[in-house]
Amino acid sequence: MKSRYSAAKNVFVDSIDIDDYIELNSSVAAYQQLQHSMEKPLKMILLFGRPGTGKSILLNRIQEKLKHQKEIYYFDTPAPTEKEFFQKLFKVLTEKDLPKNTEVNFSALIDFFKNLRGKREIIILLDEAQMYDAEMMEKIRLLSDTRAVKFVVSLHKTEDEDLIAKEHFKSRIWEVIELKNATNEDQTAYVHKKLLKKNLFEIANSIKAKDMKLIHKFTNGNYRECNKLMFTIFEICEYYDENEPSKINYSHIPQKIIEMAALKLGYIHV
């Protein structure tokens, strides 16, 4: 018989699937702020925050919500080379593949965008933009200067990335949206809503406020880390449920299991 924890475990498989999106007070606020910024005649919008604060899923969600109203494209993974980036850009703009053995001429691309001004309003969501090099970012800036295309650049918040933001976009980015780590309340709502979305009421109730406090302490309000920890917790629960049921309390996740998961993931050390 399949353990009750198997389904719970799968809820926390990390993904940016729009179906997994959980509306929290903080994420709703960020969503509205981003949507409002995109309405403004801005050239570039910087979305930044520490890894696991929900940048990707926010971009994904906004693209999903606005795709029928605006010409919006989501570049989830950065192109490894400049050539591939322009090929990708060419495809979304023309809906055609670039002919083989041809390259995008950057000057021609600028002219192409200039011609689009006033005719089309294109929004490009660039996730993981910290992976683009400085030269590439400079070209993105030049494209945004045509005012035919608006870029939402998502960056991890580190010292280096702050530098990128300052050096390359200081004069051009008119709006900065920062995503912060989740509070304990947000994270608790996130975990419970995720479980309730899959009708796992009993398991959601078995995670008490004290447990969430501990989980928040281990993951520091990082949603990705929270997913990992919850997945591991339920994986351990699943093992005990199937092999040593005496060691598990169905009405309350034991602190021991949370700490074992934290040890397994390296949040704490012996």
Add this chain to the structure above:
Amino acid sequence: MYDMKPLEEKWLKYQIKKRKPWYLFFILSIVILLSILFLLNRNDIKFNIFDAFSPTINKLSNEHIFLVKKHDNSFVLLNNALTRLETFESHTSELIKSKKNNVSTHPTMTDMLVDIPILDENGENIFNKDNDEQREKVHLDIIETTSISAYEDVEKRFQQSNNIDDALFLAKTYYKKGNYKKAEEWAFETNQLDPTLEESFLIFVKSKMKLGQKNEVISILNQYLNHKNSQDARILLEQIKNEKF
């Protein structure tokens, strides 16, 4: 699936590590607590030692406080001091008499050689430790410490210990010395500590009698006899009534 055993062992180690500061705090608290208790008890130990000796001292006190000054200027307590004192007193009275008669029949006090058992701190006879045959005559100066200061010491000690033996000793001694006011006070003090102690009660009424409070004494004794059938009290009352006290 995880192999749970190593993870559980790791968790156990983590628990030990996590609780280590608490264990250390607990042990440290215990050590500090024990140290405090030990320091506090040091005073108690001193008192206990004093208490352990006090019966011996009291026993001696009930007779007389006597110190013997040895030639090395150290002091030892005399056993059976009262007997010795009486002997000494009889010697001195005889000396006074003979001096008055200009007849020198006894050696002077300072040159007196005495053969008396001497107590060490444990109450043992110093000389009896060895064979009796090895007893030797020691040249000692005997100083009577039945002076006022000695009684004051006992009074001070009583203030600290509230020992009934001390109070009774003072009552008896003051009565013997003819200080009936003091005797009355200390007998009263003794009876405060032990209302059933007849000896102190009798000293109390006798002292009052000596202080000329005959009517009050008769009244007290009558009341006493109403509550307690005491032969001594009855005899005393008869003596008082018959003017034989």
